[in-house]
Amino acid sequence: MRVGPLAGLRVVEMAGLAPGPFACTILADLGADVIRVDRAAPGVDVLSVPGDPLARSRRSIGIDVKAPAGLELVRRLVERADVFVEGYRPGVAERLGLGPDECLARNPRLVYGRMTGWGQDGPMAAAAGHDINYIGIAGALDAIGRAGERPVPPLNLVGDFGGGGLLLAMGLLAALHERAGSGRGQVVDASMVDGAALLTTQLHGMHAAGLWGNGRGANTLDGGAPFYDTYRASDGRYVAVGAIEQRFWADLLHVLDLDGEPMPDRANPDNWPAVREILAARIATRTRDEWAKLAEGTDACLTPVLSPWEAAAHPHNAARGTFVSVGGVVQPAPAPKFTRTPAARPTPPSPTGGDTDAVLAELGLTTDEISALRVDRVVS
Numbered sequence: 001m002r003v004g005p006l007a008g009l010r011v012v013e014m015a016g017l018a019p020g021p022f023a024c025t026i027l028a029d030l031g032a033d034v035i036r037v038d039r040a041a042p043g044v045d046v047l048s049v050p051g052d053p054l055a056r057s058r059r060s061i062g063i064d065v066k067a068p069a070g071l072e073l074v075r076r077l078v079e080r081a082d083v084f085v086e087g088y089r090p091g092v093a094e095r096l097g098l099g100p101d102e103c104l105a106r107n108p109r110l111v112y113g114r115m116t117g118w119g120q121d122g123p124m125a126a127a128a129g130h131d132i133n134y135i136g137i138a139g140a141l142d143a144i145g146r147a148g149e150r151p152v153p154p155l156n157l158v159g160d161f162g163g164g165g166l167l168l169a170m171g172l173l174a175a176l177h178e179r180a181g182s183g184r185g186q187v188v189d190a191s192m193v194d195g196a197a198l199l200t201t202q203l204h205g206m207h208a209a210g211l212w213g214n215g216r217g218a219n220t221l222d223g224g225a226p227f228y229d230t231y232r233a234s235d236g237r238y239v240a241v242g243a244i245e246q247r248f249w250a251d252l253l254h255v256l257d258l259d260g261e262p263m264p265d266r267a268n269p270d271n272w273p274a275v276r277e278i279l280a281a282r283i284a285t286r287t288r289d290e291w292a293k294l295a296e297g298t299d300a301c302l303t304p305v306l307s308p309w310e311a312a313a314h315p316h317n318a319a320r321g322t323f324v325s326v327g328g329v330v331q332p333a334p335a336p337k338f339t340r341t342p343a344a345r346p347t348p349p350s351p352t353g354g355d356t357d358a359v360l361a362e363l364g365l366t367t368d369e370i371s372a373l374r375v376d377r378v379v380s
Contacts, residue, residue, distance in 0.1 A: 004031025004334075004343040009176075012037065012077045013058070014065075014098075016087035018131075018156065019164030019192065020115040021054040024085055026169045029334035029343050032083075034058035035359055037065070037074055038352045040380040053331040055349035061360070062353025062380035070378045071097050076363050078103045078110060083172055087115040090125050100187045110185040111175040115168050117159070119191035131159035131192065138163070138196035143203060147217030147224060163195025214269070220244070226276035227252070227266060230305055237288035238305040241279070252300040255291075256282045353380040 002008070009032040013024040021036075028034040036055070040062040061077075064070040075098070078084055084103055086093050093099045093114075100112045114120060117129045124137075135141045135158045136151075145152040168190035175188050206212035211220070218224040227243045243252040249266065253259040256279070263278065264271035283291060288304050295302040306314060312323035312330050324333045327348030334343035356379050360370050373379045 002031045002033050005338055005341040007031035010081045011083040011085065012081045014086040018160040019168065020085055020087035022161055022165030023168040025054050025056060028057040029346060031343060035077060036060045038062045040064040040070065040377060051327050051329040052349055053329065056326055056346040059355035059359060060350040060352055061356045064378050065096055067378045069373060074098060075106055079106050081110060082176065083111045083113060085113040090116060090120045104185055108185060109179060109183065111172055111179065112185065112187045113168055113172050114187060114189050115164060117192045119194060120189045131156035134159040134192040135196040138193045140196045140200050143216060143222060145216050147215060151216065158199060159192040159196050163199055164192040167195035226272050226279055231280055231283040233286060233288040233291060234284055235287040239283060239288055239291050240303050240305050242301040248299050248301045251298045252302060255295050255298055255300040255302060258282060356380065
C-alpha cells in the first residue's frame with residue numbers, strides 16, 4: 001500500500017530519459033502509484049542503469065505500443081489514471097495514437113503531462129537538443145563560469161532536472177489542484193527552455209536594478225565577489241564561502257584569524273582581486289576539513305565542498321536522513337518532508353516489465369489473455 005501525501009494518485013509514465021522520469025520519481029516518492037510503460041522487445045531498454053534512482057518506487061509493464069493491442073492496453077491504463085506523462089518530440093505521441101485528444105477523450109479528468117526541451121510549438125520545437133542547448137537559449141548558461149573564460153555546463157541540473165523535471169511535477173500538481181474544482185483535466189506543456197528561463201528570474205531583476213551586468217564571473221553570486229566563491233585548501237580540496245552580509249563577513253574573518261589585519265574595502269569591486277588573494281592565501285594553510293571544523297557553530301558561512309559520494313556521510317545530512325540506501329545504491333531521499341503524511345522509504349527499481357502480469361490482471365485480463373499477448377510479443 002502506497003503512503004505519503006500523494007497516496008491514491010495514479011500515474012502512467014511512458015519510459016524516457018532524465019526530466020520525465022525525475023518528475024515521476026518525485027510523484028512516486030510522495031506516494032503516487034506510478035506505472036512505467038517500458039518497451040516490450042527484450043534487449044532494447046537502455047534508458048537506465050542497474051539500480052537507477054530515477055526508476056525507483058514504481059511498477060514496470062512492458063508493452064509494444066506500436067502494436068494495436070499494445071496501444072489499446074496503454075489507453076486502458078489511461079482510462080484509470082489521474083496523470084499521464086510522455087517525453088516524446090512534438091507530434092510523436094499523436095502519431096502513436098496517444099496524444100492529448102485521444103487520451104482526454106478516454107478520460108476527461110486526465111492531467112496530460114508533456115516534457116520537451118523546446119516546448120510543443122515555436123520554430124525550434126522539432127529540433128534535437130540537450131540540456132546544454134536548452135539552457136543556452138534560455139539565458140542561463142551564459143552566466144555560469146569564470147570571468148574571461150567560456151561558459152561552464154552546470155552538469156545537466158539546470159535544464160533536465162531543475163527547469164525540466166521539477167517544473168513538470170509542479171505543473172502536474174497545479175493541474176490536479178485545479179481539477180479538484182472543475183472536474184476537468186488538461187495538458188501541461190513543460191519545456192526545459194521555459195523552466196531554465198524561469199530559474200533566472202532573480203538575475204533579470206538584479207540586472208534591471210543595475211546590480212548585475214559586469215559580465216560572466218564578475219558579479220556577486222557568480223564567483224566574481226571574493227566573499228561568495230570557492231577556495232582551495234592545503235589538501236587540494238575546497239571550501240565554499242558565502243559571507244555576503246557584513247555580520248557574516250566579520251565571523252568569517254574571525255574564523256580565518258584575519259579580523260586583526262588590514263583588509264581592503266570589500267564593498268568596492270575594484271578591491272575584489274586583492275581581497276580574494278588574502279583569503280586564498282589564508283585558506284591554503286589548512287585542510288578543507290580543518291577549516292570546516294573551525295567554522296562550526298559560527299555564522300562564517302564557510303562549509304566544505306563535498307563530492308556527491310561524500311555528502312551522505314556529512315553529520316547534518318545523516319541527521320536529517322537526506323540520503324538513503326536503496327538496493328545497495330546510496331541516493332537522495334524523498335523531499336520535502338511532511339509531518340502527517342511522510343513519504344515511504346524508496347524501493348528499488350522494478351525489472352523492466354517485471355509487473356506486467358499484475359498490472360494487466362488489474363485491468364481485468366485473464367491469465368489466458370495475458371499469455372496470448374505474450375506469445376504475440378505485445379507484452380513482456
